[in-house]
Amino acid sequence: MKHLAALVAAVAATFTAGAGICRAADGDPVHGAQIYQRCLACHSLEHNRSGPRHCGLFGRSAASLPDFDYSRAMKASGFTWDEATLDRFLENPLKTVPGTKMAYAGVKKPQERADLIAYLKKATLDPEVCK
Numbered sequence: 430m431k432h433l434a435a436l437v438a439a440v441a442a443t444f445t446a447g448a449g450i451c452r453a454a455d456g457d458p459v460h461g462a463q464i465y466q467r468c469l470a471c472h473s474l475e476h477n478r479s480g481p482r483h484c485g486l487f488g489r490s491a492a493s494l495p496d497f498d499y500s501r502a503m504k505a506s507g508f509t510w511d512e513a514t515l516d517r518f519l520e521n522p523l524k525t526v527p528g529t530k531m532a533y534a535g536v537k538k539p540q541e542r543a544d545l546i547a548y549l550k551k552a553t554l555d556p557e558v559c560k
């Protein structure tokens with residue numbers, strides 16, 4: 430949790446400094462960090478839990494971590510994780526990837542998804558956390 434607080438501060442600083450230049454798809458990463466709390470029941474950035482770790486998520490093929498036991502459905506999804514695929518998946522995981530092991534209803538509000546994705550985009554590359 431100390432990590433998370435520091436990260437939120439760092440993200441906030443980056444966001445303020447970079448406003449207008451490197452704004453992530455209209456999402457607010459600071460609010461997104463709060464939404465990410467919902468994911469922490471099963472995920473963390475740096476470790477596999479009941480869900481796979483999120484470090485390095487962007488540009489990664491779905492189900493590509495060698496040390497996580499994915500569902501066949503996720504392996505067959507053909508997704509590469511970026512803003513668009515995450516937006517589709519996170520809106521309704523069980524509908525987008527029928528048979529996924531991610532037993533989670535999804536993040537229904539588009540703005541909350543945009544904020545969450547903006548947060549993930551930065552946090553999953555954070556060199557302090559994702560070594």
Ligand code: HEC
Pocket residue numbers: 464465467468469470471472479480481486490491492493494498499500501502503504510519528529530531532533535536545
């Ligand atoms: C109830 C536990 C649970 C919750 C809550 C949960 N997930 Fe997952 N997640 C999983 C599991 C299990 C998988 C593996 C799915 C599979 O193999 O079908 C997964 C897979 C994923 C993947 C694919 C990763 C990869 O390596 O291909 C992403 C992205 C993801 N989750 C994001 C999220 C986000 C963001 C949230 C919060 C909004 C969230 N998840 C909430 C359990 C969960």
